[in-house]
Amino acid sequence: MTEFITIAIFNFAHEINVLRTILEHEGIPHLFQNENLIAIDPLASLAYGGIQLKIHPNDIKRVQQILNDLNNPLTVV
Template sequence: MSEFQTIAIFNFPHEIIVLKSILEHEHIPFLFQNENLISVNPMASYAYGGIQLKVHPNDFEKVQEILNNLITKLTIVD
């Protein structure tokens, strides 16, 4: 996992729930660095640099597409 690189950073654990499910469903290896630490102490998020989503560089494009789709779906107002 040392070759995994950060593709996105989140401030709080509730922000990654849906994304985690999608990545697992797509069988994309990933790591949310600092997830447990920040789950225990949410105020430490800024001190530790947030929850960092790390993926293998080969999966960057696919994960970026997933992130873009999520952002688009979250910003649509009916």
């Protein structure tokens, strides 16, 4: 895991549920560091540094696109 880098940080465990499903569906190796600690004690998220999404550097562009799509959903008019 020393090759993995942090690409995003989340404050609460519920924020990563959809993202985890997408990453698994896309077959992108990932790790949510501190996930269990924050799930147990959400008020200590800042103390633990949040839930860090760690990925392999080769997947940066794919994961950034997924994060952008989640943060900026298309609106249908």
